[in-house]
Amino acid sequence: MDILIGLAGGFEAAFTLQNLLYVLLGVTLGTFIGVLPGIGSMAAIAMLLPITFYMPPASALILLAGVYYGAEYGGSITSILLNIPGTPSSAVTCLDGHPMALSGRAGVALFITAVASLVGSSVAIFFLTFAAPALGRLVLNFGPAEYFAVILFGLVATSTITNGSTAKSLAMVAVGVLLGLIGMDQNSAVARFTFGIPELFDGIDLIVLAMGLFGISEIMRSMVMRSGHLATAKVSLKSMIPTREDLRASGFPMVRGTAVGSFLGTLPGAGQTIASFVAYAVEKRVSRTRERFGKGAIEGISAPESANNAAALTAFIPTLSMGIPGSATMALMLGALMIHGITPGPNFVTQNSDMFWTLIASFWIGSFLLILLNIPLIGLWVRILKIPYQMLFPMIIVLLCIGVYSVNNSPFDVGLALMLGVIAVFLRSYGFEMAPVLIGFILGPMLERYFRRSIQLGRGEAEYFVSSGISMFFLAATVLLLLMAVVAGVRSVLRGRTESSAIHSLRS
Amino acid sequence: MFDDAMRSEITERPKFQARAYAGTYIDVAVVAERLWNRLSWGWLFNTHTGSGFLLLLVCAPFILGLERLPIGTLQRIGPGMVPGLVLAVALLIAGGLLIWGMFGPGIKPRLDALDLDWQGLRGILMISGGVLAFMALLPSLGLVMAAFVTSLISSIARPPFRPLSAVALATFNTAAVWIVFVVLLDLHFRAFPRNMPWIF
Incomplete structure (x- = not known):
């Protein structure tokens, strides 16, 4: 009953004109940025974070959440029409979406994408509504040892459940933790890794890091991106109407995709990209006509698209109830909350229940607005795709600069973001992923804090870390994940295979 | 440059291709090719060693910075303990990548490992x-x-x-x-x- 009352209150709060406008703005901006090739939802959220400083926290979160799933949908549009994934999690949609567009069924593909997204989000919101408060109550009993174990698990899970190399992701988590520890140490007041630069005493700002790793490096990498050819010049409303066959064929895939996505989203570190890959793989395995995949099978769109939206939303469960972000995007959201002085954690749902329910309600509203906006406005997005990239990217660079500068009004930050961005470009070209860096950056200081507290409470005895069932479970799971990664690594070396990207293994 | 298909094409391109003559005599060109491939820096510069070197480079400032941070003991943790442990993980991985690249199986020599054109x-x-x-x-x-x-x-x-x-x-x-x-x-x-x- 509590939940219904809370939800009703949330809808009431979210239906204010101001918040509705923010949802609308967020979804529109998000779709726009998702449609722009070479810049994803991470950069979009990082760019908009400074603007949200001036908003009430609930509205800020509503805007950012809108941007987040707007960008996901926008990314699918470019996947289908241009065969260039606008966001990593829509990369799988290229496999079947683009062939559909080439055979003149772009409209249907876009429509199914929107419907699958709505189905995925609705179910995931349902989970979120029930699971987050329950998990919050469970987490209330967590001591520092439990937190330490869960955070360690999150860090390792981030690197083992990835589509790149496990060792490289683990290294990037470590680099992220080190970056997070830059600045004044709270316990000993010793400046760490500052090299006498006064601007570094407060540590690196989250926004500066995110803009460097995702904004600047993505733009730099996009300079060599081929310009795609539009599969169809015009998508009419009429062409979006799916046949009965299409709807029937995508019903169960949506259910399976949503289930896969909802589950993977809750795991720390897994995130929507993995969810979409797994959902596609599941669909391919289940299907009786496997050869159709990669040639425009509608299941190949509906399953991953519902999975990534479901995962996008269930990722809020650990973020809001434990304060442990499940993905890089969630790490940014967490940062946005912290800037407003709100620390997500077990008490978040009870202490900020208004905000929690407003947020949930705005997710529903956002999902519906996304469909309402995108189906009639699809022509507009297609027209944006026709603008040459040449004319768009200088503006993005100027906006990135302004965004970084406005955080602290400091030119130093702009230079720092540039440096991080250039390093990120080189790291990425060697197959290092950047999302683990951001997760390590957020979780690193937390890890150290809980490690110290555990040591203090346990009086330096290591047994304290395994004193409770929960911490023992997570520590064991961490060790298991590491062992599994090592075994998989050794096996691939024995087979003489060099690393290949996940998308290639799905294609074959 | 970031395209996987292109990347594999670059990897598989022989560095110096000698024409194989149909004959039983020792082909100078073939010997030269083998010698060149042996002498070339492929064992030192490939994607794995490149990743290792890059990771070392990224860690370098932290190694320098760690020097002045006291590590402390388990009873009294110093500001250098957690960074030290984390850095050790990163360096271990960097070392692994370097060793794998230099001595691992199936590594094709490739000077232009950095795929930036x-x-x-x-x-x-x-x-x-x-x-x-x-x-x-x-x-x-x-x-x-x-x-x-x-x-x-x-x-x-x-x-x-x-x-x-x-x-x-x-x-x-x-x-x-x-x-x-x-x-x-x-x-x-x-x-x-x-x-x-x-x-x-």
Whole structure:
């Protein structure tokens, strides 16, 4: 009953004109940025974070959440029409979406994408509504040892459940933790890794890091991106109407995709990209006509698209109830909350229940607005795709600069973001992923804090870390994940295979 | 340059291809090719060792910084303990990558492991130039000048570069930025150079 009352209150709060406008703005901006090739939802959220400083926290979160799933949908549009994934999690949609567009069924593909997204989000919101408060109550009993174990698990899970190399992701988590520890140490007041630069005493700002790793490096990498050819010049409303066959064929895939996505989203570190890959793989395995995949099978769109939206939303469960972000995007959201002085954690749902329910309600509203906006406005997005990239990217660079500068009004930050961005470009070209860096950056200081507290409470005895069932479970799971990664690594070396990207293994 | 298909094509391209002659005599060219492949730096520079070196480079400032941080004991943890442990993990992985690249199986010699071509470097350089210009110009000359110059320099990053349309685009971008950030959002930026008070 509590939940219904809370939800009703949330809808009431979210239906204010101001918040509705923010949802609308967020979804529109998000779709726009998702449609722009070479810049994803991470950069979009990082760019908009400074603007949200001036908003009430609930509205800020509503805007950012809108941007987040707007960008996901926008990314699918470019996947289908241009065969260039606008966001990593829509990369799988290229496999079947683009062939559909080439055979003149772009409209249907876009429509199914929107419907699958709505189905995925609705179910995931349902989970979120029930699971987050329950998990919050469970987490209330967590001591520092439990937190330490869960955070360690999150860090390792981030690197083992990835589509790149496990060792490289683990290294990037470590680099992220080190970056997070830059600045004044709270316990000993010793400046760490500052090299006498006064601007570094407060540590690196989250926004500066995110803009460097995702904004600047993505733009730099996009300079060599081929310009795609539009599969169809015009998508009419009429062409979006799916046949009965299409709807029937995508019903169960949506259910399976949503289930896969909802589950993977809750795991720390897994995130929507993995969810979409797994959902596609599941669909391919289940299907009786496997050869159709990669040639425009509608299941190949509906399953991953519902999975990534479901995962996008269930990722809020650990973020809001434990304060442990499940993905890089969630790490940014967490940062946005912290800037407003709100620390997500077990008490978040009870202490900020208004905000929690407003947020949930705005997710529903956002999902519906996304469909309402995108189906009639699809022509507009297609027209944006026709603008040459040449004319768009200088503006993005100027906006990135302004965004970084406005955080602290400091030119130093702009230079720092540039440096991080250039390093990120080189790291990425060697197959290092950047999302683990951001997760390590957020979780690193937390890890150290809980490690110290555990040591203090346990009086330096290591047994304290395994004193409770929960911490023992997570520590064991961490060790298991590491062992599994090592075994998989050794096996691939024995087979003489060099690393290949996940998308290639799905294609074959 | 970042395309996987292209990458494998580069990897599999023999560095120096000698024609195999149909004959029983010892082919000088084939011997030379084998010698070259043995002498070439492929065992030292490939994607794995490259990753290892890069990771070491990223860790280097932290290694230097860790030197002055006391590690402490388990009873009294110093500020260097957690960074030290984490750094150890990163260095272990870097070492592993280096060893795998140098002695591991199935590594094809490849000097140009860094898959950046000239176009990629041009993008990185020009965008860096644009961002640096923004950083240098904004405090003294204000947002309008900085945005204009940044947009102009960045335009060079991706071909085709046409000077006239770049200037037009920079003008448009500057106007848009000025309207959104100064007029509408009223963020506290210096919009114009300090010694131009007459403009207001």
